[in-house]
Structures are given as C-alpha cells and as structure tokens.
Amino acid sequence: MKISMNWLKKYTDIPCDNASYESRMVMSGTGVEGMEDLGRGLKNVVVGRVLTCEAHPNSDHLHVCSVDVGEGSPLQIVCGAPNVEAGILVPVAKVGAELPGGHTIGKSRLRGVESQGMLCSGDEIGVPVELYPSVGSEGLLIFREEYPLGTDVREIFGLNDTVVDFEILANRPDCLSAWGIARETAAALDTPLRLPEVRVREDGDGDIREYVDIRVEDSGLCPRYAARVIKNVRVAPSPLWLRQILYAAGMRSINNVVDITNLVMLETGHPMHAFDLDKVKEHKIIVRRTTPEEGLTTLDGKTYRMTGNELAICDVDGPTGLAGVMGGEESEITEATRTVMFECASFDRTSIRLTTRRLGFRTEASGRFERGVSPRTVGTALERACQMVNELDAGDVVPGVIDLYPDPLPKVQVDAPVDYICRRTGVALSGEEMAALLKKLQFGVTLEDGVLHCEVPDFRQDVEGKHDICEEVLRMAGYDRIPSTRLKGETTQGGLNVKLRRHTQVQDLLTGMGFYETMTYSFISQKVLDQLCMDENDPRRKPVQIRNPLGEDTACLRTTLLPGLMKTMSGNQRAGNERGRVYELGNAYDPVEKTDEGLPVERDTLALGLWGAGCDFYTIRGVAEALLDRLGVKYTIVNARENALHPGRRCALASADGQTLCVLGQMHPDTAEAFEMDRGSYVCEMDLDKVFAAARPMGHTVPIARFPAVERDLALVMDEDRQLGPVMAHMKAACGDCLEEIRLFDVFRGIQVGPGRKSAAFNLILRSPDHTLTEEEINALVKKALDAAAADGAVLRL
Amino acid sequence: MGIREELERIGKDTLQDLGKVTDTQTLEQLKVRVLGKKGSLTALLRGMGALSAEERPKMGQIINEYRARLQEALDRKMDELSAREKEARLEKEALDITEPRDKVEIGAVHPTQAVLREVLDCFTGLGFEVVEGPEVELDHYNFELLNLPKNHPARDAQDTFYVDDNIVMRTHTSPVQARVMLSRKPPIRVVCPGRVFRADEIDATHSPVFHQIEGLVIDENVTMGDLKGTLDAFARKLYGEDITTRFRPSFFPFTEPSAEVDLTCFNCRGKGCRMCKGTGFIEVLGCGMVNPHVLEMCGIDPEKYSGFAFGIGLERITLLRYGITDMRLLYEGDLRFLRQFR
Known part of the structure; x- marks a missing residue:
C-alpha cells in the first residue's frame, strides 16, 4: 500500500524523520517495504516565463529565448521545441539542474549561441500527462495556471514528497487505506488524528428512488449494498491535488467522477463503482448469482461464461458486471455521462476469491474484497464520495440513499480482564495504562473491576476476543517490553524421537565411511521413472500425482530416492568430481498403501551411491553390510530384480523373515547412459523402516570364547557360476555352532582347475564353547563341511 | 695339548674373531662354531670323558664358567650389532614424510x-x-x-x-x-x-x-x-x-x-x-x-x-x-x- 507522506500529514502530525517514522510503524505492527523520494533526481528546475522568442540565426528549427526565472537578468536559452513562444510559463532547468535519469544541465553553446539552461517537457522532468495535463500535448510542458516565477516545480507537482510502501498484515485490511494508516500513525506516534468530517450536501432535487430500483437477491453473498445518485454530472479532469494523490499511489487519473471513486477507495479502503445510470436498462439493478452458461462482457471488453456461482450486477437483460471484480462496459462513465450512480457494497470474500480464481485475474477491487471489506463502514465511504462531488462541483447529489443492509452487524463488545493480559504477555501494565493504549486505537474503553470493557471500532474486523485485545495492548505498549523469562512448571523429558536417533546413527556411520549427505526434492517426473526401466506392473511407476505442479519435472511424489541420487551423482561426475560417496535420507511415498487417514504411507528410505577408482560391486555391498551389521540386523544376500541395475551385478540383502532390506548393485549401462552417469556407478536403496524394525537393541553381548580354536584351510573346486554364499552357508549349517567362522581367502582360476571352473580357498575356524575339540571331532566337522560342499558341486581340490 | 690350553686357545680365538665381526649373521655363525652342538667348546666338554673322575667335575666347572663368559661376550656383541642393524634398517625405511598422498576421506552430514x-x-x-x-x-x-x-x-x-x-x-x-x-x-x-x-x-x-x-x-x-x-x-x-x-x-x-x-x-x-x-x-x-x-x-x-x-x-x-x-x-x-x- 503506497501512500504519500504529505497526504498522511493532512491527517496527523509526523514530527520525526523518515527513519524513525519507519521504525515506529514497524514496531507497532505496520511494516514498511520501502520509501521513495518522489522528486529524487529533479533539482533546480523552476517556473520561468518566456519573455522573447526569436529564430536562431544558424538553424531553421531552434529558437533563442530570453526567460525570466524571477532572479536578476533574464536567461538566454536555446530551445528546439515546436510549441515555444513568447509569454508561456514553463519549467526551466537552470545551469546545474538535475533531471531524472541522471542528466545534469550545464552551460552550452548550440550552433554558436550560448544557452544558459533548458526549457523542459513533461517527460524530461518525469511528469506524465496523467499527473499534469499540459497546455497542448507535444513539446514543452506549459503551465495552465499562474505561479510565481522561480517556484521549484517539485512543489507544483507534489514531488517534494516521500511515498511510503506499507506492508499490511493479512488481518488488517482496514490499513489498506490512507485513513487506516493515518489512524495507526497517530496511535504509534501519539499525535492527534484529523480525519475529515463526512457530510453531504444534497443539492439535487427529487429522490433517489425516482432514479433507480435496486434489488439484492442474495444477501448472503452481498450483505450490504448502498447507492447514491448524482445528477447534472459535470465530467471534467480532476484538480492537481487529486491527480497527485493518485499518482503517488500508482494510479492513473481518468476524470473527476472515476477519480472520486478511486480517491475514496484509497482513503477508506472501500472499492466503489460508478454507473452511467442513463445506460442502465430501465434503471433497474439486480444483484444476484449468475445462471450457468450466462455470458458476461466486462469493462476490458472480454466475454466470460458464467457457472452459476458468481455474484453479478445485472440489469433486466442479464449480467453487466461481476460484483466486486469488474464493472460492465455499457455503463462506463464517459464525457457524455449526465447521471451517475455510486455503488458502495460489501461482498462475500470467499465468493469473490473463487470467482477471480476461476477467471484467472484480479483487480484492485477484488483484491480488497478478498481480504475483507467491512459492511459496517460502507455508508461512510458512500457519503464521502458524495462529499467529494460537492467539493469538486462534479454534479448535484440527489436526496436519499438506497442502503440494502438487511442484517446489520452489531457493535462488537469484548471484555478483557487486565490480569489475563498481564499473564498472557508477561508484561506488567495497569488497567488504566491499557485503557489509554486502546483509546489511541479508537477503541471505546471502560475499566471496571479489573476488566476492560471494549467497544471495537467499526473499521476493525479482526478483533473478536480478549486475546485480540491483548495483542492491541501489547503492540501499543511495545513488544520491547516483553521480558525474557524461563519456562516454569513441571519438567518434561526432552530428546530425539527413535527415528531421528537412528538417523543420527546412520548419518554418523556413513560420515565415517566417507559419505556426504545430499538432499534432493521430493518431486520427480514420470519420465524419470520410465528411465529406470521398471517392470510394467511395478507399483512405483504409478506415483502420487501433484494436482498443481510447478512443471512436469516435479509432477509426482517420488516412490524411490534413486532418481534424485542418480542426478546428484551424474551432476558430480559431469562437474569433474572423479570419485565420491553420497547419500540421501528421506521419504519415499508409497503409491499404493495408505494410512488410516488416507494419506500415502511415507517410507523412511536411505539411498547410497559411490563411483570412481577402486570401487566395485563389493564396495557398495560392503557399505550396506557394514551398516546392517552395526545396526544389529541379520541378513542374507539374495538375488534381486531391479532393472535399473546390472543384471549380473546386483543383489538384495534380505532379513531373516525374507523381507527385502535393501537392493544394491552397479548401474545398468542403459540406465547409466539415460542419466548421463559413469558406468562404474554403484547404488543402494535401503528401506529404513524395515531395517530399524529388524535392528537388535544395542547393548547385547556374548562372553569371550574360553577354549582354543582350530583352523583348517580347504580349497574347493566348482563351476564358475556357482555362488559362494550358499556353499558357505551350507557348510556352516552342516557343522553347526562348532564352525565359528568360515572365511574366503582366495579365489583362483586357471588351467590347473580347468576351464569354466574356479577354486575357492576357505579358512574354517572350529571351536566348541565348552571343551577343547579332539582330533576326531575336528575331522568329523571337516568331513561334514566337505560333504555339504560336495552336495553343492564343490569338491576338494587335490 | 691339554684341555686347559685348548680352552685358552678357543677363548682367545673367539674373542679375536668377535672383535672382527660386524654383522649379526657372522656373529650367529661364530656362536654356532663355538657354542653350538658341534661347536669347539661343546667338543671340548665332550672330550672330558678322558679325564679322571676327580678332574672331571673340576674341569667341567672351569669349562662351564668359560662358556658362560664367552656366551655373555657373544650376547653383548649380538645386542650391540642388532641394535646397530635395526637402526640402519629403520634409516633405510625412512619415507619422505612430506610426500603428498590420499587422505582417508571422512564424509559429512548435510x-x-x-x-x-x-x-x-x-x-x-x-x-x-x-x-x-x-x-x-x-x-x-x-x-x-x-x-x-x-x-x-x-x-x-x-x-x-x-x-x-x-x-x-x-x-x-x-x-x-x-x-x-x-x-x-x-x-x-x-x-x-x-x-x-x-x-x-x-x-x-x-x-x-x-x-x-x-x-x-x-x-x-x-x-x-x-x-x-x-x-x-x-x-x-x-x-x-x-x-x-x-x-x-x-x-x-x-x-x-x-x-x-x-x-x-x-x-x-x-x-x-x-x-x-x-x-x-x-x-x-x-x-x-x-x-x-x-x-x-x-x-x-x-x-x-x-x-x-x-x-x-x-x-x-x-x-x-x-x-x-x-x-x-x-x-x-x-x-x-x-x-x-x-
């Protein structure tokens, strides 16, 4: 909300500099986004009269003028404007003047003739025609009125002013107005408030009911609709002061009638609309919901199809305007307008919001209605508009008001106990102090038995309960008075929840293993899922969709963390990071399973990736295994089906009850290519919910073995494609607890073992928990192991 | 030559050789030559069978004392040489401690x-x-x-x-x-x-x-x-x-x-x-x-x-x-x- 300081100063005093004004406003709840010095860059430009104007001796279009700027002898100025002539009053940039855009005027010679300055156009001094309509439309700006020679033009155009851009909180639509800001200013600075007294002179004749008939059919969507009629309207340009106010607020001046509605909106916050009543068919206005399929052409000439949910301003033939959004084209004010009806109303903000959402545009009025325009103050705004008609002599106000307000809102009364406010804020204030603070904000207050009985002013829609009164008191007393105290009361057990404790553990383990944590968005694209080559019926291909995504790339909720991880890896590889280890901890969103509340189940997931020299399939598997070991999870290595991974270099780690804990492996060359990754990229995705569920509680130990161990080495020969894991598991199972550990220490391939065969050397550690093993027992155990291996086609190498 | 003279000679030779030894390996050989199973002093002990029953314990004691003294001398030399050798080895193993190499990479949380x-x-x-x-x-x-x-x-x-x-x-x-x-x-x-x-x-x-x-x-x-x-x-x-x-x-x-x-x-x-x-x-x-x-x-x-x-x-x-x-x-x-x- 942009408001000029000069305008505010009409309503209250601002006896401090801009910086302290800003700070006082901010600390009392009215944000300031910026301040703009209107006349910045315009210096030393004054009113001057062209005394003489003669043709330049060396030019066919330049003139040499003598210009009186009210000091000493006239200046000699060369001017090339077509409309220069003796006698006119113009802006003169003297030597040393500064013009917007950074130009400085110096003494110069133009085709041999000295020029002591420059005569200016509106553009050159940054004054658009909306702000000051010059005589004639081209060339020099020529003043219409008389001004003393030498007057600084900034004064004339209202440019010796600062425009403040206020940031209004969502609960204070009343402050989207000069009067609202003035009220806050006066309260914050403790200065007197001088809002104009609103009074209308009904100088027309007859009665408004002879001019117009208004019916509101949906008072739910339109709680109040008020109108006044002006006859003998005299449409004309607005006076300069009004143009200046509109200009400072960033609005364009149209004509006096339209400008009055905009002025009143800026003053009071109430959007208004002016109808050319002679163009309203049968002088009948009906406020009703549209019917489906009805068409409507708005002021900007566009036609919209209605749905039956919009509130429309209609004549006998149908909708002519969208209530609170945009007026109709037909009843627009023109120079020929003779009779005007001012509309000031209150519309349901939800209805307006839905309408503008559906149509996809907003107007100044609709924005205000969406934020809330109080029905209570409708009357004041309407009367103010008529008062301006009186003041500008823009027409004659017809006696009578139509004010359709079937259910007037009652005055809001709130009782707030003084001690409640003290307890809530922690600030010790007396009831009298509180009452004084509230009165500054125009509340009616009486203090009785420690209770503040407050009458909420009509313009405040946000104050409903004692907690609101509490805030008003506190912000006026100053938030800097809030003390800094420690929490009292029962102690509570603080700490991380189980999941975050586990996350911390996983993060720390991975940090130690050289991994860097990354974060990617929770959104992915359908296309990325396709690139992972999942099976047709893989549920992860059908992710939860976002109804209003930013774009295709972020249209779905990730069902796997792999795409984000792979993008991170590929980005790093392309950035020249030759090796690296990265991970992400986050949620994958289950596309099928729902919680009791119908929300997609969020799966706590870990995605790990590594690439670069020295790493292979076993590196990523080793990382996953180390993590599971450390978390106390028992697992077996099983085959996995994950098409994004190399078919011969992928596996899953499964829990004792067969649940897949993680899938890992080398990227499939096709996937690597699709994601622009190195082929030597390895990834793992782990379901942490399952892992944590299988995790053994920490702190479980077993005693150290007391009897000696015996080691035996065995070299077994088998087919190349025989997996070692099951062979070892079977040996272990056959020997039972006495086979403490079985370790692979070498794999050999060569002519000695024959083509398509390999020899694996194992180190068996045999130990009994309760006695020293005898030679017979050892031999029996080794035999069991060999028999089990033989059953898997692995025979002792001779 | 009597056992006593023989003993003197062995002792003298051994000490002489010991003075020349500069590495543990040669010293070990010397030790074997004198004190080993087939060593000269061991042989001397074995040769005591020819002595009378009275002389035998006396001589035995003398030889054993002699043996202990030689042993001590050899051990001392061994300590000295191995210390020197260890030093030389360590010196040889010295690295350029400023040569840049890869560090163990520790990661970081986000x-x-x-x-x-x-x-x-x-x-x-x-x-x-x-x-x-x-x-x-x-x-x-x-x-x-x-x-x-x-x-x-x-x-x-x-x-x-x-x-x-x-x-x-x-x-x-x-x-x-x-x-x-x-x-x-x-x-x-x-x-x-x-x-x-x-x-x-x-x-x-x-x-x-x-x-x-x-x-x-x-x-x-x-x-x-x-x-x-x-x-x-x-x-x-x-x-x-x-x-x-x-x-x-x-x-x-x-x-x-x-x-x-x-x-x-x-x-x-x-x-x-x-x-x-x-x-x-x-x-x-x-x-x-x-x-x-x-x-x-x-x-x-x-x-x-x-x-x-x-x-x-x-x-x-x-x-x-x-x-x-x-x-x-x-x-x-x-x-x-x-x-x-x-």
Whole structure:
C-alpha cells in the first residue's frame, strides 16, 4: 500500500524523520517495504516565463529565448521545441539542474549561441500527462495556471514528497487505506488524528428512488449494498491535488467522477463503482448469482461464461458486471455521462476469491474484497464520495440513499480482564495504562473491576476476543517490553524421537565411511521413472500425482530416492568430481498403501551411491553390510530384480523373515547412459523402516570364547557360476555352532582347475564353547563341511 | 695339548674373531662354531670323558664358567650389532614424510542437518521432545485446525501443492502442532522438524522444498515472556552470548499475539553490515501465543492453558550461518560444495 507522506500529514502530525517514522510503524505492527523520494533526481528546475522568442540565426528549427526565472537578468536559452513562444510559463532547468535519469544541465553553446539552461517537457522532468495535463500535448510542458516565477516545480507537482510502501498484515485490511494508516500513525506516534468530517450536501432535487430500483437477491453473498445518485454530472479532469494523490499511489487519473471513486477507495479502503445510470436498462439493478452458461462482457471488453456461482450486477437483460471484480462496459462513465450512480457494497470474500480464481485475474477491487471489506463502514465511504462531488462541483447529489443492509452487524463488545493480559504477555501494565493504549486505537474503553470493557471500532474486523485485545495492548505498549523469562512448571523429558536417533546413527556411520549427505526434492517426473526401466506392473511407476505442479519435472511424489541420487551423482561426475560417496535420507511415498487417514504411507528410505577408482560391486555391498551389521540386523544376500541395475551385478540383502532390506548393485549401462552417469556407478536403496524394525537393541553381548580354536584351510573346486554364499552357508549349517567362522581367502582360476571352473580357498575356524575339540571331532566337522560342499558341486581340490 | 690350553686357545680365538665381526649373521655363525652342538667348546666338554673322575667335575666347572663368559661376550656383541642393524634398517625405511598422498576421506552430514542438530540439541536440552508428522498432510491439519478455513485469503501466502481437495503437501510444520495437541495432554513441549513444500519457482532464495522447525509449548501460565526467554536461549546457544532477539508485531492465523523475531546480526554482532542491510538485525523466525481458537479446536481448554509456538526456517539460518548466497547449492549435492562442511 503506497501512500504519500504529505497526504498522511493532512491527517496527523509526523514530527520525526523518515527513519524513525519507519521504525515506529514497524514496531507497532505496520511494516514498511520501502520509501521513495518522489522528486529524487529533479533539482533546480523552476517556473520561468518566456519573455522573447526569436529564430536562431544558424538553424531553421531552434529558437533563442530570453526567460525570466524571477532572479536578476533574464536567461538566454536555446530551445528546439515546436510549441515555444513568447509569454508561456514553463519549467526551466537552470545551469546545474538535475533531471531524472541522471542528466545534469550545464552551460552550452548550440550552433554558436550560448544557452544558459533548458526549457523542459513533461517527460524530461518525469511528469506524465496523467499527473499534469499540459497546455497542448507535444513539446514543452506549459503551465495552465499562474505561479510565481522561480517556484521549484517539485512543489507544483507534489514531488517534494516521500511515498511510503506499507506492508499490511493479512488481518488488517482496514490499513489498506490512507485513513487506516493515518489512524495507526497517530496511535504509534501519539499525535492527534484529523480525519475529515463526512457530510453531504444534497443539492439535487427529487429522490433517489425516482432514479433507480435496486434489488439484492442474495444477501448472503452481498450483505450490504448502498447507492447514491448524482445528477447534472459535470465530467471534467480532476484538480492537481487529486491527480497527485493518485499518482503517488500508482494510479492513473481518468476524470473527476472515476477519480472520486478511486480517491475514496484509497482513503477508506472501500472499492466503489460508478454507473452511467442513463445506460442502465430501465434503471433497474439486480444483484444476484449468475445462471450457468450466462455470458458476461466486462469493462476490458472480454466475454466470460458464467457457472452459476458468481455474484453479478445485472440489469433486466442479464449480467453487466461481476460484483466486486469488474464493472460492465455499457455503463462506463464517459464525457457524455449526465447521471451517475455510486455503488458502495460489501461482498462475500470467499465468493469473490473463487470467482477471480476461476477467471484467472484480479483487480484492485477484488483484491480488497478478498481480504475483507467491512459492511459496517460502507455508508461512510458512500457519503464521502458524495462529499467529494460537492467539493469538486462534479454534479448535484440527489436526496436519499438506497442502503440494502438487511442484517446489520452489531457493535462488537469484548471484555478483557487486565490480569489475563498481564499473564498472557508477561508484561506488567495497569488497567488504566491499557485503557489509554486502546483509546489511541479508537477503541471505546471502560475499566471496571479489573476488566476492560471494549467497544471495537467499526473499521476493525479482526478483533473478536480478549486475546485480540491483548495483542492491541501489547503492540501499543511495545513488544520491547516483553521480558525474557524461563519456562516454569513441571519438567518434561526432552530428546530425539527413535527415528531421528537412528538417523543420527546412520548419518554418523556413513560420515565415517566417507559419505556426504545430499538432499534432493521430493518431486520427480514420470519420465524419470520410465528411465529406470521398471517392470510394467511395478507399483512405483504409478506415483502420487501433484494436482498443481510447478512443471512436469516435479509432477509426482517420488516412490524411490534413486532418481534424485542418480542426478546428484551424474551432476558430480559431469562437474569433474572423479570419485565420491553420497547419500540421501528421506521419504519415499508409497503409491499404493495408505494410512488410516488416507494419506500415502511415507517410507523412511536411505539411498547410497559411490563411483570412481577402486570401487566395485563389493564396495557398495560392503557399505550396506557394514551398516546392517552395526545396526544389529541379520541378513542374507539374495538375488534381486531391479532393472535399473546390472543384471549380473546386483543383489538384495534380505532379513531373516525374507523381507527385502535393501537392493544394491552397479548401474545398468542403459540406465547409466539415460542419466548421463559413469558406468562404474554403484547404488543402494535401503528401506529404513524395515531395517530399524529388524535392528537388535544395542547393548547385547556374548562372553569371550574360553577354549582354543582350530583352523583348517580347504580349497574347493566348482563351476564358475556357482555362488559362494550358499556353499558357505551350507557348510556352516552342516557343522553347526562348532564352525565359528568360515572365511574366503582366495579365489583362483586357471588351467590347473580347468576351464569354466574356479577354486575357492576357505579358512574354517572350529571351536566348541565348552571343551577343547579332539582330533576326531575336528575331522568329523571337516568331513561334514566337505560333504555339504560336495552336495553343492564343490569338491576338494587335490 | 691339554684341555686347559685348548680352552685358552678357543677363548682367545673367539674373542679375536668377535672383535672382527660386524654383522649379526657372522656373529650367529661364530656362536654356532663355538657354542653350538658341534661347536669347539661343546667338543671340548665332550672330550672330558678322558679325564679322571676327580678332574672331571673340576674341569667341567672351569669349562662351564668359560662358556658362560664367552656366551655373555657373544650376547653383548649380538645386542650391540642388532641394535646397530635395526637402526640402519629403520634409516633405510625412512619415507619422505612430506610426500603428498590420499587422505582417508571422512564424509559429512548435510549443512542443514548440521544446523538442525545444533537446534535440536538446544531445545532437547530445554526439555523439548522431538516429534515428527507426515509430509503429505490433510488439509484439516495443515490449515483448518490452524484457523485457516477453506478459501481463507491467508492461504494464498502459502502457495500450496495439492494432491486432492483434502490432501496437501504440508506448507509448514505447524500441522504437527495440531496433531500433538490432539493426542497429548499438557504440559507439552515439543519441537517438530521436517520438510515443507510451497509452490515457489526455484531460484537463489526460493525452493519448492525446504525445512522448518516448529516449536510448541502448552502449559498453565505460559507467557509471551517465556517465549522470548526460550528464543533468547536458542539464539545464544546457536550464535553466542551477545546475541539477543527483537520481537516485532506480526500476524499468523494460529497465534495471537504474533511476532516476527529478529536476531542480532551474527555477522557484524549488531553494528550493521551488508548482511543485515545496516540494521544490525536479521529476520529469522515467526512466533506467537497459540490462538485460543486453535487450542479449542484441538481439545485443550484455553481458559486453563496457554502456550506459544514458533517456526524457524532451517535453510534460512543455514544460509546465514555459512554465508551461502544461493539456496540451490543445498539441493545440488555437488561435492565441491559439500566437502566444505567437514
């Protein structure tokens, strides 16, 4: 909300500099986004009269003028404007003047003739025609009125002013107005408030009911609709002061009638609309919901199809305007307008919001209605508009008001106990102090038995309960008075929840293993899922969709963390990071399973990736295994089906009850290519919910073995494609607890073992928990192991 | 030659040889030659069979003493030589300790996570329990229970991603507040960290995905002073003892009174710099006393209990903390960036 300081100063005093004004406003709840010095860059430009104007001796279009700027002898100025002539009053940039855009005027010679300055156009001094309509439309700006020679033009155009851009909180639509800001200013600075007294002179004749008939059919969507009629309207340009106010607020001046509605909106916050009543068919206005399929052409000439949910301003033939959004084209004010009806109303903000959402545009009025325009103050705004008609002599106000307000809102009364406010804020204030603070904000207050009985002013829609009164008191007393105290009361057990404790553990383990944590968005694209080559019926291909995504790339909720991880890896590889280890901890969103509340189940997931020299399939598997070991999870290595991974270099780690804990492996060359990754990229995705569920509680130990161990080495020969894991598991199972550990220490391939065969050397550690093993027992155990291996086609190498 | 002479000779020769020995290997050979199973002194002992029964023990004693002396001499020499050899070996094994080699790489948690740990550490120390909630959330919890009914204009400030009419990507961590209030009885002291989502285009200061930490305290007689005290403790713990908070009036639908909180600029310590645009303060979080309507909707008696809530933008304090100027860096995972956070 942009408001000029000069305008505010009409309503209250601002006896401090801009910086302290800003700070006082901010600390009392009215944000300031910026301040703009209107006349910045315009210096030393004054009113001057062209005394003489003669043709330049060396030019066919330049003139040499003598210009009186009210000091000493006239200046000699060369001017090339077509409309220069003796006698006119113009802006003169003297030597040393500064013009917007950074130009400085110096003494110069133009085709041999000295020029002591420059005569200016509106553009050159940054004054658009909306702000000051010059005589004639081209060339020099020529003043219409008389001004003393030498007057600084900034004064004339209202440019010796600062425009403040206020940031209004969502609960204070009343402050989207000069009067609202003035009220806050006066309260914050403790200065007197001088809002104009609103009074209308009904100088027309007859009665408004002879001019117009208004019916509101949906008072739910339109709680109040008020109108006044002006006859003998005299449409004309607005006076300069009004143009200046509109200009400072960033609005364009149209004509006096339209400008009055905009002025009143800026003053009071109430959007208004002016109808050319002679163009309203049968002088009948009906406020009703549209019917489906009805068409409507708005002021900007566009036609919209209605749905039956919009509130429309209609004549006998149908909708002519969208209530609170945009007026109709037909009843627009023109120079020929003779009779005007001012509309000031209150519309349901939800209805307006839905309408503008559906149509996809907003107007100044609709924005205000969406934020809330109080029905209570409708009357004041309407009367103010008529008062301006009186003041500008823009027409004659017809006696009578139509004010359709079937259910007037009652005055809001709130009782707030003084001690409640003290307890809530922690600030010790007396009831009298509180009452004084509230009165500054125009509340009616009486203090009785420690209770503040407050009458909420009509313009405040946000104050409903004692907690609101509490805030008003506190912000006026100053938030800097809030003390800094420690929490009292029962102690509570603080700490991380189980999941975050586990996350911390996983993060720390991975940090130690050289991994860097990354974060990617929770959104992915359908296309990325396709690139992972999942099976047709893989549920992860059908992710939860976002109804209003930013774009295709972020249209779905990730069902796997792999795409984000792979993008991170590929980005790093392309950035020249030759090796690296990265991970992400986050949620994958289950596309099928729902919680009791119908929300997609969020799966706590870990995605790990590594690439670069020295790493292979076993590196990523080793990382996953180390993590599971450390978390106390028992697992077996099983085959996995994950098409994004190399078919011969992928596996899953499964829990004792067969649940897949993680899938890992080398990227499939096709996937690597699709994601622009190195082929030597390895990834793992782990379901942490399952892992944590299988995790053994920490702190479980077993005693150290007391009897000696015996080691035996065995070299077994088998087919190349025989997996070692099951062979070892079977040996272990056959020997039972006495086979403490079985370790692979070498794999050999060569002519000695024959083509398509390999020899694996194992180190068996045999130990009994309760006695020293005898030679017979050892031999029996080794035999069991060999028999089990033989059953898997692995025979002792001779 | 008698045994005695023989003994003298062996002794003399051995000592002579010992003087010439310069390495342990030769010394070992010498030792074997003299004291070994087939050594000269051993042979001498064996040759004692020829002696009389009286002479034998006497001679035996003499030889054994002699043997012990030689043994000692040899051992001493051995110690000396092996010490020298070890020294030589160590010298030979010496490396260029300045030669650059790869370090063992230790990773790092994400910078926002590092900051989150500090924040949680502070609040858990104050008795706050960490609670999490769903990221895909019911409109009911994300908005309605927080005083933001359907079509409320304040919803516009939080451009929401919708899954359907009733399910949204949570726009803040505040719905966890509502869930906690509905499921627990006061006293409540919780902090709720997590991902939140807004339909903001990605640029240097915006991201559709970011993190917040919500705090909530509900108890009897909780004041706004307690809120300030708690946030002061947080500010000091994270940024140092000289940091204070400044409360400014603000508006949030779920708190009343509400405040924006600025911290003393931790770059210039309040003197004014580019980071704080010369103000000496940095806007960090929003907070307020829980609106009684919210308490009521969540089944807590607003006449008996009061409370406060605050919401901290994790990325914001992370960016400020490390002087990061582009938020996108946090989501790109470039190791050249992440390696700076060890």
